[in-house]
Amino acid sequence: MGNFLLVTIQVDLYDRLALNLEADLVQMVNKTGAKGVLIDISAVSIVDSFMGRIIGNIASMSKILDAETVVVGMQPAVAITLIELGLPLKGVQTALNVERGMDLLKTMIDESPIEDEQEYPEDDPFAQ
Amino acid sequence: MILSLSKDNIEVVREQDVVLLRNRVKEVAVKIKMGLLNQTKLITAASELVRNMLRYGNGGTCLIEVVSRGRDNGVRLTFSDQGPGIADIGQAMRDGFSTGKSLGLGLPGSKRLVNEFDIKSKVGEGTTVMILKWANG
Known part of the structure; x- marks a missing residue:
């Protein structure tokens, strides 16, 4: 998978x-x-607060190690349940399926250095 | 008037029992033709509560019942433990409150996912949580 790790979760953990x-x-x-890390959860029927926290942790930990994480394939019922539970999975990038997730990862990795350069002048308090 | 049509008791003492319980709840929910979304909500709520029971109550039992009220069928789950109990239920029901290191979503979150929710607790004696989800609720 080139520079990406593909993880498919196939059982309820x-x-x-x-x-x-x-x-x-x-x-x-x-x-x-x-x-990049791509986590496929299309076979996961239940994501509770613990599992949600693990997904969030993986994303933040990978980020510190300079890798982006995209979660793909979430079942609609799982998405509805997560929001009602009160766990919006902030900070976790998602895509509908593996293919779109790969595309998203590619753009995230390509674009990140350019974004940094553009942000610097705006953040500089002495710019004016 | 809610009638209980079938009863099944499951003991939960190890983490692996959580998966077993989820599967059993799923079977019962499928049997009364509960839709996929309601099944997911019910099992997620059960998963939160059974984790609480393992973490704070040193395990306990879950009573799974098929219940009926008029034409409606539903699944009622009663989680009982003999743990330390909860001193302030109002506080425990608030979003983001946790005495452990979790997110504090378990109790208030599972209440939002089901149709009926009841919690009773006595310090030093244990905690009982009842949830009910109607098949079309």
């Missing part, structure tokens, strides 16, 4: 498995130097 996934994945990002 209990807590320890989810924590293992988190640790393994962050280690893999470090080991492979991947620039």
